[in-house]
Amino acid sequence: MPLSPAEVRESLRGVATGVLTPFDADQGIEYEKIAENVESLSDAGVGVFLAAANISEYHTLSVDERIAVTEAAVDALPSSACVLAGVGGNLAEARELVAAYDRIGVDALMVMPPDFTYIHEQGLLRYYEKLSANTETPLVPYVRGFEPSVSYLDDLTRVDGLVGIKYAIPDAVKLGAGVEAGADDVVWVDGLAEPHAPSFWVEGAEGFSAGVSNFRPEIGLALLDALTEEDWGRARALKNACLPYQNFRTETGRNNEIPDAISVPAVKKGLELAGLHGGNVRDPIRPLSSEDEARAEELYTHLDDDIARLVE
Secondary structure (H helix, E strand, O other): OOOOOOOOOOOOOEEEEEOOOOOOOOOOOHHHHHHHHHHHHHOOOEEEEEOOOHOOOOOHHHHHHHHHHHHHHHHHHOOOOEEEEEOOOOOHHHHHHHHHHHHOOOOEEEOOOOOOOOOOOHHHHHHHHHHHOOOOOOEEEEEOOOOOOOOHHHOOOOOOEEEEEEEEOOOHHHHHHHHHHOOOOOEEEEOOHHHHHHHHHOOOOEEEEEHHHHHHHHHHHHHHHHOOOOOHHHHHHHHHHHHHHHHHHHOOOOOOOOOOHHHHHHHHHHHHHHHOOOOEEEOOOOOOOHHHHHHHHHHHHHHHHHHHHHHO
């Protein structure tokens, strides 16, 4: 039985980890490893899971694969866990996904950032409204990749069926303005991971998506506790411990000038170093170079030392 909208709101006031998709050498999906990963994270105290999400390599997955990886996570997790499933693209495809997710019993729909070349704020609002009209499952739009107006953020909070917003714009001031203008019953989630959590929290965010917490959840859970308790000094220390590996994720990798290109394989490497399953990536995402593999291992060692000092 899926969680109620009120229970989803409460879950969003936590650390949301991504359900990464481990691919084998032939780029097939290793579903049993998805189950093992989410079971381990759940046992560590994580309660929110983003399946078929950006970090899951959403755009490389077929519709059937998005459904299958989400079902693998739902089946492996306790009923108390909150699973958000990624949905997006053209309205017909999105509705097909929503219907399948409803059969699986996901708790909420994370509506992916718009992947259209030309977008309009009012058109996006109508898109969310049409999705919501087809399901009782609550929506959590993922705001990323464009510069929304405060008026749009206000209107977005008032879409029927919407319970939260994953805000991934590096502008804490605009977040605060959106929170102030918007409906009171919407939970704002920091979509830019641990580095932005303290500043976004001050402006009204009540949860955050995982960065290094995808593979070392204890640091994210400790950061959540520090933010909830308004222990800003400890929150900054925990955030700063995450920064080196998180900054590594923003890099271009070899033979490339596009930022953030190694974000997914860097997290997958972190999973492997933590004893979980990262697996291969799928084109057009590229694996880490041997030099970046070595850097990831060095950064992970430093992160491990900081966790031992700050958390354990």
